[in-house]
Amino acid sequence: MLRPFTLDRPSTLGEVADLLTAHPHESVLYAGGTELLLLMKEGLIRPRRLIDVKTVRDLDAVNAENGTLTIGATVRHRGLERSALVQERCPLVAGVARHVANVRVRDGTLHLWSRRGARDVPLADFIRGPYETAREEDEVLTSVRLRPWPAKTASAYLKFGVYERPTLGVAVACGPDALRVTVGCVGPRPQRLFEVEGKATGEPAAVLLARAEELGAAAALEVEAVGDRHGSAEYKRALTGACVKRALQVAAARAQGQQIHTRYAHTVIV
Ligand SMILES: Cc1cc2nc3c(=O)[nH]c(=O)nc-3n(C[C@H](O)[C@H](O)[C@H](O)COP(=O)(O)OP(=O)(O)OC[C@H]3O[C@@H](n4cnc5c(N)ncnc54)[C@H](O)[C@@H]3O)c2cc1C
Numbered sequence: 347m348l349r350p351f352t353l354d355r356p357s358t359l360g361e362v363a364d365l366l367t368a369h370p371h372e373s374v375l376y377a378g379g380t381e382l383l384l385l386m387k388e389g390l391i392r393p394r395r396l397i398d399v400k401t402v403r404d405l406d407a408v409n410a411e412n413g414t415l416t417i418g419a420t421v422r423h424r425g426l427e428r429s430a431l432v433q434e435r436c437p438l439v440a441g442v443a444r445h446v447a448n449v450r451v452r453d454g455t456l457h458l459w460s461r462r463g464a465r466d467v468p469l470a471d472f473i474r475g476p477y478e479t480a481r482e483e484d485e486v487l488t489s490v491r492l493r494p495w496p497a498k499t500a501s502a503y504l505k506f507g508v509y510e511r512p513t514l515g516v517a518v519a520c521g522p523d524a525l526r527v528t529v530g531c532v533g534p535r536p537q538r539l540f541e542v543e544g545k546a547t548g549e550p551a552a553v554l555l556a557r558a559e560e561l562g563a564a565a566a567l568e569v570e571a572v573g574d575r576h577g578s579a580e581y582k583r584a585l586t587g588a589c590v591k592r593a594l595q596v597a598a599a600r601a602q603g604q605q606i607h608t609r610y611a612h613t614v615i616v
Contacts, residue, residue: 348386351394355401359486363461365397366484375399375486377420385477405488408432415492416457435494438501438517441616445505453526454492458485466491475534496521500551500601503616504593506585513576514585518593520601523548527561527590532582533570541568542590551601554594562591589613 354373356362366373373395376382385391399405405420408429415435417426426432426443433440454469458481469490472480481487495501499521506514515530525547530536542564546554554561566587571579596615599606 348383349392351386351396354395354397356397357401357403359402359459359488362397362399362402362486363484365395367461369395370483373397378422399486402486410435413493415494417490417492419487419489436492438503438519438616439492442503442517445614445616454490456487457489457491458482459488460484460486464488470538473535495519495524498522498601499524500597502593502596502600504589504596505614505616506589506610506612508576508612511576514582514589516586516589516593518590518597520551520554520594520597525549525554527565527594529565529569529586529590531576532586533572537570539565539568539590551598554598554601558591558594558598561594562587562589565590 354365356365362375372393374382374391374393374397376396377399379396382391382396386393400420402420405418406422406425407416407418408421408425408431409416410431415431417432421429423443427440429440432443455466456469456472458465458467460482461484467480474480499519501517501519503518504516505512512531514532517526517528517530519526525543527539527542528536529539542561545564546557546561549557566583569583569586571582571586573579573582576582577585592610592613592615596606
């Protein structure tokens with residue numbers, strides 16, 4: 347059951363900082379509330395005050411400058427999906443947003459602000475584990491910055507889930523000089539599979555297609571899996587192998603100007 351709380355609706359970052367300072371340890375920031383309210387209903391956290399960041403001006407914009415795409419902290423999934431800028435510069439992010447997800451699938455930098463100053467934290471360093479981030483108590487996430495991939499990069503995102511929440515998400519990008527393979531929802535934090543990437547970076551798409559099975563098997567060995575109500579660690583490793591293989595096949599086919607139309611149960615491919 348939800349306990350009573352006060353809802354603050356500030357309109358500037360300065361007001362957010364004042365509220366955090368005035369009520370330390372009692373206030374939490376909230377955006378959509380989907381994750382936060384679950385924690386509150388379960389009694390895992392008991393904040394007395396919620397600070398709504400959606401009312402803060404200028405956090406809901408998407409901008410492009412200096413080769414970087416900046417996504418404000420309160421931009422909605424729908425906004426990402428429909429943004430012409432995101433569709434043009436980072437089409438995979440626009441496609442993934444359509445299926446509820448996030449920017450874990452790309453290299454990103456998070457911009458954090460507090461009265462002490464602002465700092466940029468690479469996405470890889472930000473997420474430390476389940477419900478644990480590098481954010482300090484007085485900091486507000488104001489935006490996420492993405493560096494669009496070079497032209498001729500092909501990509502695929504695959505999400506498997508029997509229930510509403512995903513059991514696994516795989517993102518693959520391949521280009522003339524780069525291969526990126528990232529897996530989410532399987533271990534304590536999203537993981538880039540560096541060993542898999544190292545085995546095939548720079549390989550032409552036809553070779554990636556031919557080696558998809560072998561690379562999928564390598565992914566199953568490399569991934570750090572944790573069992574939960576969606577399946578055991580062993581199951582998740584096997585699923586990772588199969589899904590990395592499929593995502594590689596789709597991305598490599600796209601790099602060759604082809605499409606793979608196979609459908610899999612409980613699977614979304616973007
Ligand atoms: C049914 C369901 C299906 C889902 N499916 C997927 C899926 O397919 N893929 C996927 O990736 N995710 C999925 N999710 C998770 C979803 O991505 C998260 O619930 C959502 O991103 C949380 O956003 P929110 O705005 O509701 O955050 P909130 O619940 O409002 O906040 C989450 C946390 O972030 C903090 N916070 C919020 N804003 C800021 C800020 N500006 N600065 C600092 N801290 C802040 C809050 O204090 C809280 O700790 C699913 C969730 C549900 C409920």
